[in-house]
Amino acid sequence: MAKDMTAKPVKRVKHIPQRTCVGCRTVLAKRELIRIVRTPEGARVDLTGKLAGRGAYLHNQRSCWERGLRGALAHALKTELTPADRERLEEFAQSLPEESSPDAPAM
Numbered sequence: 001m002a003k004d005m006t007a008k009p010v011k012r013v014k015h016i017p018q019r020t021c022v023g024c025r026t027v028l029a030k031r032e033l034i035r036i037v038r039t040p041e042g043a044r045v046d047l048t049g050k051l052a053g054r055g056a057y058l059h060n061q062r063s064c065w066e067r068g069l070r071g072a073l074a075h076a077l078k079t080e081l082t083p084a085d086r087e088r089l090e091e092f093a094q095s096l097p098e099e100s101s102p103d104a105p106a107m
C-alpha cells in the first residue's frame, strides 16, 4: 500500500520580504506596510524605506497606528517615543484611512 500522506505542503516562497504590523501583528508583504524608523532625531515615518536605523512597520490604517502608539511601536523600536515623536506620528495617522481599502488583489 502506497502511503503517501507524508508529503508536506511545500510552499514555494517568492522573494517577497515580509514584515509584521506592530499594531495588529499581521504579517504581510513589506510594501503593504508603512515603515517607521528610529533616527537620532526621533521616530520618523519612512515613506522611502531608505532611512537607516531600527525600523518597525504599521498598516496603512489608522487603527493600527493608534494601537501601535499605545506601546507596541516604541517597544519594536526599542526606544521611548518623545511627545514630539508621538505628535508627529499621530498627525500622520490622521491622514490615513480608518480601515484599509479592500482593493488589494492577492497578486
Ligand SMILES: [Zn+2]
Pocket: 021, 022, 023, 024, 025, 026, 058, 059, 064
Ligand atoms: Zn495592522
